Amino acid sequence: MIHRHVDALAAIAVDWLQHVEDQREAATHKSYKELVKNYLAPGPTHPRYPALGNLIVSNATMTPKASADYLTMLQQTGVSLSMRRRLHRALSAFCTYAKFAGRLTGQNPCFDLGRLIRRRGEEESEPTPNPFTQDEIARIFDQLEACEPTWLPFFQFLYDTGVRPGEAAALKWEELDCERLKVRIALNWSPVAKGDKLPKTHERRRIDLTQLVADQLLAWRPVQRQELLRRGIQQTPYVFTSRRGCRRLQDGHVRLVFARVMKACGITGHSLYDFRDSFASHHLADDWLRKLGWVSHQLGHKHVSTTERYYYAYRPTTASRGFADEIRAVK
Numbered sequence: 001m002i003h004r005h006v007d008a009l010a011a012i013a014v015d016w017l018q019h020v021e022d023q024r025e026a027a028t029h030k031s032y033k034e035l036v037k038n039y040l041a042p043g044p045t046h047p048r049y050p051a052l053g054n055l056i057v058s059n060a061t062m063t064p065k066a067s068a069d070y071l072t073m074l075q076q077t078g079v080s081l082s083m084r085r086r087l088h089r090a091l092s093a094f095c096t097y098a099k100f101a102g103r104l105t106g107q108n109p110c111f112d113l114g115r116l117i118r119r120r121g122e123e124e125s126e127p128t129p130n131p132f133t134q135d136e137i138a139r140i141f142d143q144l145e146a147c148e149p150t151w152l153p154f155f156q157f158l159y160d161t162g163v164r165p166g167e168a169a170a171l172k173w174e175e176l177d178c179e180r181l182k183v184r185i186a187l188n189w190s191p192v193a194k195g196d197k198l199p200k201t202h203e204r205r206r207i208d209l210t211q212l213v214a215d216q217l218l219a220w221r222p223v224q225r226q227e228l229l230r231r232g233i234q235q236t237p238y239v240f241t242s243r244r245g246c247r248r249l250q251d252g253h254v255r256l257v258f259a260r261v262m263k264a265c266g267i268t269g270h271s272l273y274d275f276r277d278s279f280a281s282h283h284l285a286d287d288w289l290r291k292l293g294w295v296s297h298q299l300g301h302k303h304v305s306t307t308e309r310y311y312y313a314y315r316p317t318t319a320s321r322g323f324a325d326e327i328r329a330v331k
Helices: 009-023 026-040 064-076 081-100 134-147 149-161 165-169 211-231 253-265 274-286 288-299 304-314 324-329
Strands: 182-185 188-190 195-197 205-208
Touching: 009 026, 009 081, 026 081, 064 081, 134 149, 134 253, 134 274, 149 165, 149 211, 149 253, 149 274, 165 188, 205 288, 274 288, 274 304, 288 304
Parallel strands: none
Antiparallel strands: 182 205, 188 195
């Protein structure tokens, strides 16, 4: 006989979240925990209660229709498409765990539901690249050099390599080869986990440095060492730190510096991540076909198609001009 409290989704989700925390990274656990708390199995005082919390997890009740009906209800109450897609992925992960725990057998009941999530006339919102212009980049680095010189290597590294800010914050000196103009991106600083984890795609990569960045880092290293020694602070393996040895991004000071620079330059509507977009778009607008694979590798995209889809708007118009009229040439 199935006992409601023991076999309901809300109860089994507790074990699932513990399993996720033990087996996966902290950011994934936090995301799933919030989805369970606010959507899948909210508490009695929550306006969405009970959602799926009281659903018995068995082959007879945990069906594709049960999940589809729930996602439809969310759509009708105004929950965004992107959030419903997140919930679908979380439900699928939960069902995989339920199979592992012996609660379900056969095919995952959330498979093949993806095409049912989006409704007629509903568009999925995807982030749009937001690069700085070349003129803005020039003004930003002039301002950094004049007023924030200790931060110049960090921002230059972001723009010249295209790495994620967290990857720069986790960079260690041992990963740098300034003589060969190479750097190994092995870790990513996670503010959620408050520590380093693998890069987003879980794949380490070796990328190219510019000579300018290599020169700046070679100049910065003795300054960093001397400052830490003067303050009696233990030497750090990390490249980008404050004079007190605190890593960039770790103390949040980068936001204040970024805001000061943007205000001084009269630039609005940008974030730190936009240096990555600027790296990609400026290179690809210059020579799309020759640089696409290289830019994709620098960015750490798992597939070139990701880079191509995300930055297609920056393909030079001359590369595709006339394509439409070529239909007349088809024999």
